[in-house]
Amino acid sequence: MQVQYKPKRNLLETILHTEIMQGLALTLKRLFSKPITRQYPQEKPDIQLGFRGQHALVRDPETGGSKCIACMRCVTVCPSRCIHIRYHKDEENDSRVVESYDIEALRCVYCGFCEEVCPVNALVLTEVFEYASYDRESIFFDQEKLLKNWDDFAEMKGSAIKNYVNPFWRPRGLPEKYLAAAKRVNVPEEWTVEGQFVGHLAKEQ
Amino acid sequence: MQVIIILIEILILFAIIMLHVAYATYFERKIIGHMQVRMGPMRVGWHGLLQPIADGIKSFFKEDIVPEQADRITFRAAPIICLVAMMTSLAVLPFAKGWVLADINIGLLFIFAMSSLSSYGIILAGWASNSKFTFLGGLRSMAQVISYEIAMGLSLVGVMMMSGTLNLTKIVEAQGGSFTGMYVFPQIIAFFVFFISMLAETNRVPFDLPEAETELVSGYCTEYSGMRYAIFFMAEYIGMMVMASIGTICFLGGWNGPFEVSIFPPFWFVFKVYAFMFLFIWIRATLPRYRYDQLMSLGWKLLIPLALANIVLTGLVKAIIG
Numbered sequence: 349m350q351v352q353y354k355p356k357r358n359l360l361e362t363i364l365h366t367e368i369m370q371g372l373a374l375t376l377k378r379l380f381s382k383p384i385t386r387q388y389p390q391e392k393p394d395i396q397l398g399f400r401g402q403h404a405l406v407r408d409p410e411t412g413g414s415k416c417i418a419c420m421r422c423v424t425v426c427p428s429r430c431i432h433i434r435y436h437k438d439e440e441n442d443s444r445v446v447e448s449y450d451i452e453a454l455r456c457v458y459c460g461f462c463e464e465v466c467p468v469n470a471l472v473l474t475e476v477f478e479y480a481s482y483d484r485e486s487i488f489f490d491q492e493k494l495l496k497n498w499d500d501f502a503e504m505k506g507s508a509i510k511n512y513v514n515p516f517w518r519p520r521g522l523p524e525k526y527l528a529a530a531k532r533v534n535v536p537e538e539w540t541v542e543g544q545f546v547g548h549l550a551k552e553q
Numbered sequence: 554m555q556v557i558i559i560l561i562e563i564l565i566l567f568a569i570i571m572l573h574v575a576y577a578t579y580f581e582r583k584i585i586g587h588m589q590v591r592m593g594p595m596r597v598g599w600h601g602l603l604q605p606i607a608d609g610i611k612s613f614f615k616e617d618i619v620p621e622q623a624d625r626i627t628f629r630a631a632p633i634i635c636l637v638a639m640m641t642s643l644a645v646l647p648f649a650k651g652w653v654l655a656d657i658n659i660g661l662l663f664i665f666a667m668s669s670l671s672s673y674g675i676i677l678a679g680w681a682s683n684s685k686f687t688f689l690g691g692l693r694s695m696a697q698v699i700s701y702e703i704a705m706g707l708s709l710v711g712v713m714m715m716s717g718t719l720n721l722t723k724i725v726e727a728q729g730g731s732f733t734g735m736y737v738f739p740q741i742i743a744f745f746v747f748f749i750s751m752l753a754e755t756n757r758v759p760f761d762l763p764e765a766e767t768e769l770v771s772g773y774c775t776e777y778s779g780m781r782y783a784i785f786f787m788a789e790y791i792g793m794m795v796m797a798s799i800g801t802i803c804f805l806g807g808w809n810g811p812f813e814v815s816i817f818p819p820f821w822f823v824f825k826v827y828a829f830m831f832l833f834i835w836i837r838a839t840l841p842r843y844r845y846d847q848l849m850s851l852g853w854k855l856l857i858p859l860a861l862a863n864i865v866l867t868g869l870v871k872a873i874i875g
Contacts, residue, residue, distance in 0.1 A: 368840065371839045371840065372835060372836070372839050374839075375588045375835060375838045375839045376588075378587070378588050378590055379584065379587050379588050380587075381590060382590075383586070383587065383590055383591050383592045384590050384591070385590075385591040385592055387592070387595060
């Protein structure tokens with residue numbers, strides 16, 4: 349490809365500076381257009397579908413604790429390895445009991461894989477994004493803090509929290525029969541793009 | 554008695570000009586902001602109207618740092634030379650009929666002298682700071698002023714020939730009150746040359762090589778801080794206003810306008826000066842910076858020959874007609 353650095357122009361165009369005039373006309377036009385910037389602390393940005401913000405563990409209304417079953421899928425999938433879970437086996441009914449659930453939010457890359465793989469929709473990346481802090485301790489989330497994050501988020505959402513569904517709870521690209529029971533949630537229509545099935549799933553369709 | 558009256562006049566002019574300088578920065582930031590589809594200052598006061606005052610207070614109370622290796626006396630004197638030279642040229646500007654501090658017969662020459670003197674401030678600042686960025690900025694300023702001072706002086710020779718005087722009040726009067734009497738029409742080449750050299754003289758984009766942020770940090774004022782930096786800033790804006798005023802006086806008919814505003818005689822003068830200022834800002838928002846050799850070739854190969862040709866042309870027309 350040949351780049352023409354100096355476009356050809358005739359004498360009249362050179363004398364009248366048509367190119368500079370074009371530039372000036374553009375900036376003058378922009379002078380009267382509406383600014384696209386936002387006066388941030390007063391005007392909040394509108395949160396789009398699929399926004400990934402502060403981490404939270406969904407508080408189960410029945411038990412009052414988290415829904416986590418310590419399956420370790422989020423720990424395994426996390427690309428930045430910022431999730432740490434400790435658990436022990438309950439001898440009576442052979443189930444796992446979570447001892448601690450920590451997220452180093454400063455290492456998190458907000459990919460949302462953890463909420464996609466969670467079979468019980470215990471983990472969520474909420475729409476809260478204003479949690480900057482002067483110390484590292486307050487951005488290191490243990491289980492209590494994660495549950496409190498959920499409570500804060502619920503308070504922010506108000507009554508809408510009852511029907512709250514995070515779109516990442518239902519991974520895209522999988523038909524309903526491949527999903528765990530808890531993952532078959534109702535997400536907005538534009539989120540479940542059925543044509544996104546990949547590999548052998550696409551052939552089956 | 555005479556002295557006291559003049560002193561009071563000077564004080565009033567000083568105060569008004571300082572306010573104008575403060576709000577010229579606001580004007581510039583707002584316009585550039587909106588041209589870049591953002592809002593500009595919005596926080597201090599309604600739509601940021603008190604921003605210039607906040608800026609002034611801030612720079613007044615900031616620590617004044619003099620680099621260890623700097624030439625102290627020159628370092629301290631440089632911004633003052635800049636400001637004084639620029640403010641002195643305000644004295645000869647006629648804002649309206651009779652509204653002039655010193656109605657001297659060499660007004661135009663005086664302004665040339667003062668505007669080249671102010672570039673000494675820049676050069677000395679560049680030298681005294683003892684830093685490579687300021688030094689390069691000073692060097693560039695020196696070369697720029699030498700090449701553009703000539704073009705600007707020559708471009709105004711046409712105006713002098715037509716009006717037959719160097720007195721700024723008389724130049725305005727020679728243009729008369731009519732629209733067609735303005736020298737911008739017969740002296741269109743001179744106006745073109747003057748306008749470009751005016752941008753270069755005031756170190757504005759696209760000729761802001763002395764303080765090119767992208768390559769020289771902040772050019773000649775890199776080492777300056779606090780009030781001294783603010784003084785350089787003031788000098789730059791007063792320079793813009795002085796140059797805009799000369800443009801108004803020599804080419805756009807000064808204080809004359811379509812109708813008289815009897816409550817405020819300099820109305821049309823101020824209006825035209827602000828139109829020029831808007832043009833300065835508009836160009837700043839549009840054009841990128843010239844390369845150094847382009848700047849030199851534009852000045853020496855285009856503007857100076859054009860200005861010389863204009864003098865010959867004006868002389869010929871004058872000889873044939875009258």
